[in-house]
Amino acid sequence: MAATQATDQEYPGDWPGRLWLDGRTPVQVGDFAGQAEAGRGPISKADIPVFHNPAMTGSRTRSVLLLDQCLRENWVTKPGATMRVLDGLAASAVRSRRWLGEIPSEQAARLRVTAIDADATALAWARANHQTHPPCSSGDDEEGDYVDDIDEDFPEHQQGLRFLQGDLRAKVLESGWQWVDLDPFGPPTPFLDTVLQGLARVAVVDITATDTAALCGAAADSARRRYGAMAVVDDLSHDTAMRVLLGHVASVAARHDRAIEPLMAIFDDHHVRVSIIARKSKQEASSFAENIGWRIHNPSADEVAIGVARGLHPAGESDEPQLSVLIPWDAAPGGSFTGRLSGPLWTGPLGKPEVYAAMTAERAVELCALEGERDADLLKRLEIPDSTIRDSQRLATKAVRGLAEVAEVIDCPCTYPVDMVASMYSDITGPPSPTTLAEKLREKGWRAAKDFIAVPAVRTNAPWDVVITTVREIAPTR
Numbered sequence: 001m002a003a004t005q006a007t008d009q010e011y012p013g014d015w016p017g018r019l020w021l022d023g024r025t026p027v028q029v030g031d032f033a034g035q036a037e038a039g040r041g042p043i044s045k046a047d048i049p050v051f052h053n054p055a056m057t058g059s060r061t062r063s064v065l066l067l068d069q070c071l072r073e074n075w076v077t078k079p080g081a082t083m084r085v086l087d088g089l090a091a092s093a094v095r096s097r098r099w100l101g102e103i104p105s106e107q108a109a110r111l112r113v114t115a116i117d118a119d120a121t122a123l124a125w126a127r128a129n130h131q132t133h134p135p136c137s138s139g140d141d142e143e144g145d146y147v148d149d150i151d152e153d154f155p156e157h158q159q160g161l162r163f164l165q166g167d168l169r170a171k172v173l174e175s176g177w178q179w180v181d182l183d184p185f186g187p188p189t190p191f192l193d194t195v196l197q198g199l200a201r202v203a204v205v206d207i208t209a210t211d212t213a214a215l216c217g218a219a220a221d222s223a224r225r226r227y228g229a230m231a232v233v234d235d236l237s238h239d240t241a242m243r244v245l246l247g248h249v250a251s252v253a254a255r256h257d258r259a260i261e262p263l264m265a266i267f268d269d270h271h272v273r274v275s276i277i278a279r280k281s282k283q284e285a286s287s288f289a290e291n292i293g294w295r296i297h298n299p300s301a302d303e304v305a306i307g308v309a310r311g312l313h314p315a316g317e318s319d320e321p322q323l324s325v326l327i328p329w330d331a332a333p334g335g336s337f338t339g340r341l342s343g344p345l346w347t348g349p350l351g352k353p354e355v356y357a358a359m360t361a362e363r364a365v366e367l368c369a370l371e372g373e374r375d376a377d378l379l380k381r382l383e384i385p386d387s388t389i390r391d392s393q394r395l396a397t398k399a400v401r402g403l404a405e406v407a408e409v410i411d412c413p414c415t416y417p418v419d420m421v422a423s424m425y426s427d428i429t430g431p432p433s434p435t436t437l438a439e440k441l442r443e444k445g446w447r448a449a450k451d452f453i454a455v456p457a458v459r460t461n462a463p464w465d466v467v468i469t470t471v472r473e474i475a476p477t478r
């Protein structure tokens with residue numbers, strides 16, 4: 001593929017670097033290993049001029065799909081209104097440029113995106129990329145010219161995007177943002193307090209955390225210091241990590257009279273991402289603790305009964321040991337919990353069924369993968385080989401794998417990692433297939449799906465006695 005020179009502006013000294021297609025958006029990045037190779041990240045962020053992580057392509061694909069859905073369904077704006085979007089820690093601004101170039105033009109034309117970064121060199125690369133590869137593929141009008149929708153309220157935006165250098169924590173308060181993307185190195189905690197004060201009355205906040213060891217409980221000191229939480233390390237860690245982050249975001253939001261509703265949570269390889277909608281409401285914010293609680297691992301029958309009584313655990317007819325139970329904040333029983341307690345954490349749904357249901361491979365490919373006819377000019381200009389087209393389709397599909405399937409059960413508090421289930425009983429000699437277990441549970445009339453957490457698991461509303469009976473029907477037993 002051919003990297004391109006920027007034209008009439010000052011561009012970074014290392015330009016043009018290497019060309020990478022993130023989704024179907026060209027981005028020129030530093031000429032270093034790990035900057036333009038699928039699935040690999042940079043070896044050291046200190047050595048590269050602008051941080052770019054190709055391994056986060058899937059996260060950016062999901063972000064394109066989520067923002068597209070937000071615009072189409074008018075979650076935070078009136079129909080047709082412009083939307084103030086902040087790419088808070090933008091680096092090369094590839095995320096901003098993907099929103100503007102990959103969301104269909106009718107909706108993308110409503111975006112007024114501000115990309116902030118503290119690093120002047122990163123912004124130089126971002127500007128050069130925006131100028132060299134403007135978001136014309138989606139924004140063409142009938143004559144083929146980009147519809148540059150500059151209006152009086154946003155005079156600094158060029159083709160939907162402006163750049164601001166500085167500390168996000170200072171800049172975020174200048175406007176009522178309707179969408180904020182927070183994609184830090186490590187934990188998002190240093191930014192949450194100010195970001196949650198810089199929002200419009202209704203806003204989406206999309207938050208990445210790469211400190212998964214803290215959220216999963218493996219780095220206990222960091223978990224306590226950053227999130228005021230503890231977590232047990234077992235196969236439920238990924239579910240726990242999403243809930244710890246959501247619980248923390250909910251409590252910071254409540255301090256600023258905002259209630260949150262999760263749209264989507266995901267644990268993807270080395271990061272957790274939670275997308276929430278925040279609404280200004282003292283009353284709703286005051287009751288945020290209704291969705292905050294604890295996970296007790298290896299619970300007693302009495303502890304399970306607390307979860308059942310408060311609607312956080314399916315009622316069943318078994319007194320047999322269970323994996324875990326979610327219980328409310330105010331019901332934490334006394335006694336020693338060493339190694340048995342995770343939290344505080346979010347006990348409500350991890351997201352909205354309609355958001356997960358919209359994360360389909362068809363939509364991901366349609367918006368975010370290259371397509372010969374539509375992208376003909378781009379393919380020709382950058383001499384993009386057919387193999388890159390196929391790669392973009394494969395990566396778009398991979399970005400949403402398993403998400404639509406879980407839509408029906410995302411409100412269920414219980415997920416059952418099959419290895420853990422099998423290891424609880426001596427007569428079960430191996431784990432069942434999660435796909436078969438989910439199918440069998442559905443045949444029995446329960447909601448069930450193979451879960452999207454990184455270990456094989458089934459999320460279901462079936463009670464434990466049904467789960468374990470079904471496991472015994474299909475797993476190897478002695």
Ligand SMILES: C[S@@+](CC[C@H](N)C(=O)[O-])C[C@H]1O[C@@H](n2cnc3c(N)ncnc32)[C@H](O)[C@@H]1O
Nearest residue numbers: 089090091095117118119166167168183184185
């Ligand atoms: C992980 S990178 C962002 C990656 C980018 N969102 C993407 O999708 O490629 C984090 C960025 O945050 C910037 N940064 C760190 N602290 C900042 C602060 N306090 N204010 C603004 N930018 C900051 C860094 O310069 C870096 O470019």
